[in-house]
Amino acid sequence: MSFFGGGTDFPEFYLEHGGAVLSTSFNKYCYVNVRHLPRFFDYTSELVYSKIERVTDISKIEHPAIREAMKYLEMYELRLSYEGDLPARSGLGTSSSFSVGMLNAFYALKGKRVDKRTLADDAIYLERSLCAEAGGIQDQIAASFGGFNRINFGADGYRVNPVILQLERKKELNNRLMLFFTGFSRFSSDIQKEAQLSIETKINQLLEMLQLVDEAEKVLTTKSGLSEFGKLLDYTWKLKRNMSSKVSTEAIDLCYEKAKSAGAVGGKLLGAGGGGFLLFYVEPEYQNQVKEILKDFLYIPFEFEDEGTRVIYYAPESFDLEGVRQYSGRGDME
Incomplete structure (x- = not known):
């Protein structure tokens, strides 16, 4: 669940300008x-x-x-x-979560325990190089490391910095975030390709989105009112909508405005855009109103989590590599 900085995790941007995202993992799993x-x-x-x-x-x-x-x-x-737990192509990093989890399982089956950075690096290599899919690199890192983090990107790679929040403040933020499934799904790589091509013409917007990471982190780690976090979400969503014509739709825009009219301070569409999940910051006294006005959409309660990918059941299996069955090009056993 990426709050701020999306788009600055593209190598085409961060290798020259640096990048950062503020994001968290939460308790929905693959x-x-x-x-x-x-x-x-x-x-x-x-x-x-x-x-x-x-x-x-x-x-x-x-x-x-x-x-x-x-x-x-x-x-x-x-x-x-x-x-x-969540549908594919919904903007919540499900494909990268799958890639990270699959790689973790493959290593475990071989009897190897690997660190989270190795899993993140392998997942990035798998999706961006071996599968040649367009996009940034934040989802693979978030799924691997888990937790509420600021992830910095630069010419020397990436660094995961946990955002230190008092437990009660973190709970207050969690309780003010509402997640709704729009019911629309799309292939994020299609939208990412257009966003990737437009980076050179959107440098100013991306630099502003990068600055919002600093502002949002400051709100969370100081005594600022949490409602400022919601206002910043509203602002970053307006910037994101201008990154590509495929980011939003008339239906999503209408849903967003309905939520604001019912009391949401701000929000954003998660992921590349075009559909999936809408996240809103809503003070407790307005949450029932927002649920009512968005009753046609599925409301998804969630809680932040801190672990990232993990092996639930570990039972390595010995495997005779030399005994691998060989098949002809027709699929017949030789």
Whole structure:
């Protein structure tokens, strides 16, 4: 859940100007279960996500992240299943959370425990290089490290700095944030490509969005009224809408204005844009009004979390690499 600085995590921007985002992980999860597939079947790997793939050749896997991750870490003969608390293509980093979780599971199956930076770096490499997907690098880092952080980007890489908040103030912020699912989904990479191409013409907006990270962090870590956080969300949303014609739609704009008319101080569409989840800052006395005026949209309660990716069940499996079944190009066993 990225509050401020989105777009400054593109290498095209931060390598020259520096970048930063203020973001948090929260208690909605994706679950990736991986084990080696017993050799009883006429296929060597079974992959279950929104569809089921059964293949005898890794290169024939349709899901790009699974295919490239299996090649990258030399994984063979797998049964992989995925399920998530949130829908895909919804602007909440679900694809990067999947990539990070899958890589974590692959390493664990090999009997390796790797640190969070390795997982973040591998997920960035997987999505941005191996799968050639457009976009920034904040989601992979947030999913790996977890917690409420300021992530700085520069020519020397990235640095994750936890934002130190008093427990009660953090709870107050959490209680003033409301999340609604618009019901619209889209492929963020399509929007990210346009945003990436427009970076050179949007430098001033991105620099202003970068400055808002400092202002928002100051609001949180001083005695400033939390409502200022909501006002800054409103301002960064106006800047973000001008980054690309695909960021918002008439329906999303109408939903946003309805929420403000009911008492929301500000908010923003999460992710690349075009659909997904709207986040609002709403003082407690106006939250019922906002729920009522947005009753056609699904309200999603949530809580901040601090752990990031983790292995829930750890049972490494020995695997005979030399015994990997070889198949011809036709998919027949040789």
